[in-house]
Amino acid sequence: MFCIKVENLAFKYGDGFELGKLNLRFCESEVTAILGPNGAGKTTFLKCLARMLKPLEGVVYLGSKELWSLSLNEVAKIVSFSEVEIPQGFNVKVVDFVSTSRYPHMSSFWESSEDLKAIGESIRKLKLESFVQRKIEELSSGEFQRVVLAKILAKKPKVLLLDEPTLHLDIKYQLEILKIIREITKEEKLVTIVTLHDLKLASMFADKIVLLSNGKVVAFGSSAEVLTPRNIEKVYGVKVKIIEDEEAGIIIAPLIK
Amino acid sequence: MTQLEQYYELRKKKFFTITLLLTILLTVTLLLSLSVGSVNIGIDKAFLVLTGYVQNKTLSYIVLNIRLPRTLASILIGASLAISGVLIQNVTRNALAEPFLLGLSSGALAFIALAILLIPSIIFSIHYVSIVAFIGAILAFTLTLMLSEAVGGSATSLILAGIAVTSGFSGISSFLAFIVQAKLNRPFLILLLGSLAQILDEHVIVLGFTFTLGFIVSLALAKRLNAVMFGDEHSLQLGYNPKITRLISSLLAALLTSVSVAVAGIIGFIGLVIPHMARLLMGNDNRFVIPLSALLGSILLCLSDIFVRIASGGLAIGEIPVGAVTSAFGAPFFAYLLMAKVRS
Numbered sequence: 338m339f340c341i342k343v344e345n346l347a348f349k350y351g352d353g354f355e356l357g358k359l360n361l362r363f364c365e366s367e368v369t370a371i372l373g374p375n376g377a378g379k380t381t382f383l384k385c386l387a388r389m390l391k392p393l394e395g396v397v398y399l400g401s402k403e404l405w406s407l408s409l410n411e412v413a414k415i416v417s418f419s420e421v422e423i424p425q426g427f428n429v430k431v432v433d434f435v436s437t438s439r440y441p442h443m444s445s446f447w448e449s450s451e452d453l454k455a456i457g458e459s460i461r462k463l464k465l466e467s468f469v470q471r472k473i474e475e476l477s478s479g480e481f482q483r484v485v486l487a488k489i490l491a492k493k494p495k496v497l498l499l500d501e502p503t504l505h506l507d508i509k510y511q512l513e514i515l516k517i518i519r520e521i522t523k524e525e526k527l528v529t530i531v532t533l534h535d536l537k538l539a540s541m542f543a544d545k546i547v548l549l550s551n552g553k554v555v556a557f558g559s560s561a562e563v564l565t566p567r568n569i570e571k572v573y574g575v576k577v578k579i580i581e582d583e584e585a586g587i588i589i590a591p592l593i594k
Numbered sequence: 595m596t597q598l599e600q601y602y603e604l605r606k607k608k609f610f611t612i613t614l615l616l617t618i619l620l621t622v623t624l625l626l627s628l629s630v631g632s633v634n635i636g637i638d639k640a641f642l643v644l645t646g647y648v649q650n651k652t653l654s655y656i657v658l659n660i661r662l663p664r665t666l667a668s669i670l671i672g673a674s675l676a677i678s679g680v681l682i683q684n685v686t687r688n689a690l691a692e693p694f695l696l697g698l699s700s701g702a703l704a705f706i707a708l709a710i711l712l713i714p715s716i717i718f719s720i721h722y723v724s725i726v727a728f729i730g731a732i733l734a735f736t737l738t739l740m741l742s743e744a745v746g747g748s749a750t751s752l753i754l755a756g757i758a759v760t761s762g763f764s765g766i767s768s769f770l771a772f773i774v775q776a777k778l779n780r781p782f783l784i785l786l787l788g789s790l791a792q793i794l795d796e797h798v799i800v801l802g803f804t805f806t807l808g809f810i811v812s813l814a815l816a817k818r819l820n821a822v823m824f825g826d827e828h829s830l831q832l833g834y835n836p837k838i839t840r841l842i843s844s845l846l847a848a849l850l851t852s853v854s855v856a857v858a859g860i861i862g863f864i865g866l867v868i869p870h871m872a873r874l875l876m877g878n879d880n881r882f883v884i885p886l887s888a889l890l891g892s893i894l895l896c897l898s899d900i901f902v903r904i905a906s907g908g909l910a911i912g913e914i915p916v917g918a919v920t921s922a923f924g925a926p927f928f929a930y931l932l933m934a935k936v937r938s
Contacts (some may be wrong), residue, residue, distance in 0.1 A: 387831065440635040
């Protein structure tokens with residue numbers, strides 16, 4: 338079974354923010370949600386896994402291999418991260434953007450038929466067939482998140498790192514995108530790690546939850562284990578009541594004094 | 595065949611068709627350029643002289659020794675400046691960027707003028723002049739980037755920083771150029787607005803060499819440029835170190851610009867207008883944008899130079915600077931892009 342193992346990982350920014358030490362394990366076919374208040378270190382942690390930030394201490398294992406012993410290109414073939422900035426004024430088409438994701442696999446100048454197959458599949462999976470010729474700058478937030486997801490899947494990665502895939506989406510698209518992420522994780526046996534803000538959504542779609550606060554892991558486990566009134570109060574400073582419902586799962590209701 | 599494969603096939607066909615058409619257009623422009631001047635030679639005759647079928651001493655001298663170097667220089671400079679624009683727009687992720695607007699051209703010319711004042715004999719070596727220009731272009735680009743970072747690093751601050759640096763170096767180079775012209779008694783001020791009036795064979799060789807190098811390396815960088823266009827982190831995800839992409843592209847853009855400036859002075863806006871035209875034709879993929887920009891840039895500058903010669907001949911007032919022509923149509927285009935940006 339393919340797993341990512343994080344051992345004693347620590348990172349420090351120039352401004353003094355510290356992450357760690359973290360000891361975690363993420364395995365294939367599992368969606369793990371990283372939760373925590375703003376500034377808890379969620380994105381920093383993802384970037385450490387994506388080989389974008391070099392940890393101060395500790396080791397990350399991708400399967401049996403150490404992350405930093407692999408080249409940039411080798412990691413790029415396996416790991417897909419969702420961070421993107423769309424340039425203004427370049428008239429980028431959806432299909433051109435999605436196809437960049439194949440570059441780590443391409444040794445030739447043009448896309449091979451295998452590359453085109455992977456691009457086509459991910460476009461179909463996210464139902465973007467009618468979008469391929471649209472300009473990225475003109476998409477709505479919901480459409481854009483789907484395009485980003487299509488892009489990172491076109492790579493055929495083993496690891497999906499998603500930074501706030503539900504940002505700026507309304508409830509319908511939040512549910513839709515998380516459903517797709519979950520399905521793909523199971524189908525393709527991916528290791529999926531997403532940062533989220535919404536506790537309820539995390540409880541619905543994640544197999545495991547990591548609760549981060551000030552760069553440290555407060556709790557790691559199933560949503561029932563992690564999302565307790567005690568943990569939530571400790572991390573967010575808000576008292577909540579957790580109600581179990583047959584249809585809706587758990588409901589996390591804040592208590593306002 | 596899937597829909598996507600069809601699309602890719604069609605796109606390649608479209609690219610090759612456009613490339614073919616532009617190549618034909620370039621050939622016609624080249625012949626037209628050989629036929630236009632104080633002595634009018636028909637296009638057909640120019641072709642025959644060029645290919646060696648007509649051997650007339652006077653005609654051969656005019657076409658091959660006077661007009662051909664100038665025409666080739668306009669083609670190579672147009673292509674070089676267009677590719678320089680593509681590189682700079684991609685690495686700064688700014689569709690309004692180009693070598694002239696970001697100060698590279700003025701920096702190069704200011705350094706050339708300074709070097710000539712210090713060591714006048716340098717003016718006779720295009721190689722030394724190019725090296726000095728290269729240093730000036732890199733210095734100016736670095737200054738623009740630093741100034742832009744210092745005021746927030748946004749797309750607009752980059753353009754404003756570029757205008758500040760361009761103004762500074764333009765002032766210096768105008769001042770120095772005036773002294774150079776007076777002291778050395780050579781036409782030098784005309785380089786401030788770009789001119790193709792003093793082209794020598796060795797200029798064409800240097801231009802040909804740098805353009806070939808620039809074209810091959812930027813094509814090899816095309817995918818890296820596509821990656822860095824969506825930000826450093828996107829580039830890293832695709833396995834390319836964005837710093838390396840940016841360093842090589844910036845050096846290459848500076849080289850292409852500085853050799854052009856060393857030969858013909860400041861010719862603005864080619865680097866801005868042409869990449870946009872190429873993207874309009876084929877989208878943003880640099881594997882298409884780079885070759886198309888080279889073709890479009892060479893056609894445009896060659897046409898501008900033909901216009902210069904016709905207009906100058908007609909007005910009988912000496913030669914109009916070619917940079918004035920490119921600015922005249924480039925500046926409104928810049929204004930249009932600026933408005934489109936403000937609206938979005």
